[in-house]
Amino acid sequence: MTSQEKKKVLVFVANGSEEMEAVISIDILRRAQLEVSVVGIAAENSSFVTCSRGVKIVPDFIISNAFDIEKLVFDAIVVPGGLEGAKTISSNPDVQSLLASAHKSGKIVAAICAGPLAIKTANINKGGMITSHPVAKADLENEYNYQEDRVVIDNNVITSRGPGTAFLFALTIVEQLLGKEKRDEISLPMILASSL
Amino acid sequence: MTSQEKKKVLVFVANGSEEMEAVISIDILRRAQLEVSVVGIAAENSSFVTCSRGVKIVPDFIISNAFDIEKLVFDAIVVPGGLEGAKTISSNPDVQSLLASAHKSGKIVAAICAGPLAIKTANINKGGMITSHPVAKADLENEYNYQEDRVVIDNNVITSRGPGTAFLFALTIVEQLLGKEKRDEISLPMILASSL
Numbered sequence: 007m008t009s010q011e012k013k014k015v016l017v018f019v020a021n022g023s024e025e026m027e028a029v030i031s032i033d034i035l036r037r038a039q040l041e042v043s044v045v046g047i048a049a050e051n052s053s054f055v056t057c058s059r060g061v062k063i064v065p066d067f068i069i070s071n072a073f074d075i076e077k078l079v080f081d082a083i084v085v086p087g088g089l090e091g092a093k094t095i096s097s098n099p100d101v102q103s104l105l106a107s108a109h110k111s112g113k114i115v116a117a118i119c120a121g122p123l124a125i126k127t128a129n130i131n132k133g134g135m136i137t138s139h140p141v142a143k144a145d146l147e148n149e150y151n152y153q154e155d156r157v158v159i160d161n162n163v164i165t166s167r168g169p170g171t172a173f174l175f176a177l178t179i180v181e182q183l184l185g186k187e188k189r190d191e192i193s194l195p196m197i198l199a200s201s202l
Numbered sequence: 203m204t205s206q207e208k209k210k211v212l213v214f215v216a217n218g219s220e221e222m223e224a225v226i227s228i229d230i231l232r233r234a235q236l237e238v239s240v241v242g243i244a245a246e247n248s249s250f251v252t253c254s255r256g257v258k259i260v261p262d263f264i265i266s267n268a269f270d271i272e273k274l275v276f277d278a279i280v281v282p283g284g285l286e287g288a289k290t291i292s293s294n295p296d297v298q299s300l301l302a303s304a305h306k307s308g309k310i311v312a313a314i315c316a317g318p319l320a321i322k323t324a325n326i327n328k329g330g331m332i333t334s335h336p337v338a339k340a341d342l343e344n345e346y347n348y349q350e351d352r353v354v355i356d357n358n359v360i361t362s363r364g365p366g367t368a369f370l371f372a373l374t375i376v377e378q379l380l381g382k383e384k385r386d387e388i389s390l391p392m393i394l395a396s397s398l
Contacts, residue, residue, distance in 0.1 A: 168393035
């Protein structure tokens with residue numbers, strides 16, 4: 007498979023994003039040879055975002071006034087949790103518009119922990135099945151069919167619950183994009199637990 | 203507990219370190235209110251390290267000729283895997299000397315995946331029980347009592363196997379430093395799998 011043929015995934019990060027959820031997603035998607043771009047929402051003069059427990063990550067792109075978000079090409083978008091990060095992603099009009107149009111065009115929109123709040127604000131798949139971290143349940147259950155499974159897939163929307171479900175979340179995205187064989191191939195060397 | 207009383211942990215990162223193992227360790231130790239310093243081994247003019255799957259992390263300190271490693275105060279050291287990163291940590295004389303003196307003075311030395319190779323080169327706990335990623339087994343089994351448990355504790359040396367055992371690894375360090383109650387307290391909100 008050449009680089010041109012590789013499927014592409016955007017992973018959004020902002021100040022306050024949960025670093026385990028972001029990094030487990032990025033790493034596992036790259037192990038599957040997906041082309042992952044880490045897209046940061048940060049002040050124009052900052053070269054990194056500071057995640058929820060202080061890990062500083064340098065994104066591949068930083069969205070600012072000078073950045074044309076519409077030029078991004080992708081097959082799936084991932085929104086990690088971390089309440090402050092998820093709120094930033096929920097309140098950025100360009101990112102919200104990208105999420106909504108991605109879902110309308112049949113692309114995968116995936117979110118974990120508090121990340122599903124950004125799916126709600128983008129008005130995606132209302133009435134469908136969703137899950138999230140328990141702290142975000144009250145904000146979601148009135149407008150969605152709220153589930154407590156560790157990962158929920160409904161109409162190209164993949165949602166999950168927290169750092170401890172992040173491996174399962176990322177592997178589910180891999181399976182949806184590339185199939186079960188690729189998921190199994192990359193699972194073995196990671197020495198996963200018997201249940202995820 | 204005031205800041206002065208907090209136990210301190212160093213987490214080493216270098217180009218090629220496994221980012222999930224580094225970030226899961228840093229995040230979970232900080233959730234336990236341990237004071238974690240991310241210590242990078244990088245070229246003097248670089249502000250970040252590039253991990254094994256391309257995640258760029260800005261360390262809290264960067265070790266270079268100008269940095270006096272002996273001024274670091276800590277209760278435990280963590281060495282993540284990623285073969286290239288582990289080799290850099292194994293071949294840095296200052297870091298090797300720090301690891302050896304840490305173990306001699308009864309501090310915890312913890313390593314995961316290929317990280318235990320840096321324990322061997324530092325001549326720590328030879329003949330004792332150890333584990334690692336399966337790819338590093340051949341390099342360790344002649345000089346250690348090699349185990350295949352997901353986490354092994356022997357004589358203040360904590361070792362583990364890969365990204366999928368990183369939660370268990372980090373929680374074990376928390377329990378050794380702060381007790382089981384703290385481990386249980388931080389486990390619940392992470393929505394961990396039923397087995398780790």
